[in-house]
Amino acid sequence: QEQLVESGGGGVQAGGSLRLSCVVSGFTFTYYAMGWFRQAPGKGREFVATITRNGRSTVYADSVKGRFTISRDNDKKTVYLQMNSLKTEDTALYYCAADRTILTAPPTISQEEYDFWGRGTQVTVSS
Numbered sequence: 001q002e003q004l005v006e007s008g009g010g011g012v013q014a015g016g017s018l019r020l021s022c023v024v025s026g027f028t029f030t031y032y033a034m035g036w037f038r039q040a041p042g043k044g045r046e047f048v049a050t051i052t053r054n055g056r057s058t059v060y061a062d063s064v065k066g067r068f069t070i071s072r073d074n075d076k077k078t079v080y081l082q083m084n085s086l087k088t089e090d091t092a093l094y095y096c097a098a099d100r101t102i103l104t105a106p107p108t109i110s111q112e113e114y115d116f117w118g119r120g121t122q123v124t125v126s127s
Contacts, residue, residue, distance in 0.1 A: 002026040009121030020081040022096030033099040034079040038092035059107040093120040
């Protein structure tokens with residue numbers, strides 16, 4: 001059974017940093033592009049970042065560009081989201097997701113393309 005388990009969330013003051021991790025099991029990690037999404041209270045889920053199967057290409061939402069970094073370790077079947085210079089507006093439930101795609105496919109930011117989802121990890125940024 002496919003599983004994605006996020007961790008690393010918590011409370012932090014504005015300007016601080018957190019590193020989220022997402023460990024996957026039950027499917028072949030290297031066949032999937034990986035993405036991070038988030039949902040703030042009262043808002044819809046939105047794209048944050050994505051990384052291709054081989055880790056060579058990444059895309060970020062404008063709101064996090066220059067502050068967040070997505071990476072993956074295919075040996076550990078883990079995708080990471082390093083979040084620096086956190087702002088109160090980054091407060092949300094953060095989800096990782098897996099997109100089955102061909103090796104040469106470009107990154108996708110569309111939630112509908114993603115096949116499997118984790119349950120999320122909460123990030124709360126206080127002022």
